Amino acid sequence: MPEIxxxxxKFMQSVGDKTWKELVxxxxxxxxxxxxxxRVEIIPMxxxxRE
Known part of the structure; x- marks a missing residue:
């Protein structure tokens, strides 16, 4: 039986131009x-x- x-x-996030350019x-x-x-760098960091 497959694991349930x-x-x-899902979530949405809005960022300003400066932040967007840095992310790009x-x-x-x-x-x-x-x-x-x-997903792989920013959220885990x-x-x-916060720990």
């Missing part, structure tokens, strides 16, 4: 998408800083 998991939660640059420097940057 919780559904994925960081993602480009890492050769990843902005979504990947936020933010969660860890």
């Amino acid at each position: 998991t919780e559904p994925m939660r 640059k960081e993602a480009k420097d890492r050769d990843i998408s902005i979504q990947e940057l936020i 933010w969660l860890k800083s």
Whole structure:
């Protein structure tokens, strides 16, 4: 029987032009998408800083 998991939660975030440009640059420097940057780098770093 397949494992039952919780559904994925979604959220939206608005950022200003300056922040958007910084995100674009960081993602480009890492050769990843902005979504990947936020999901793999920024959110885990933010969660860890709150511990």
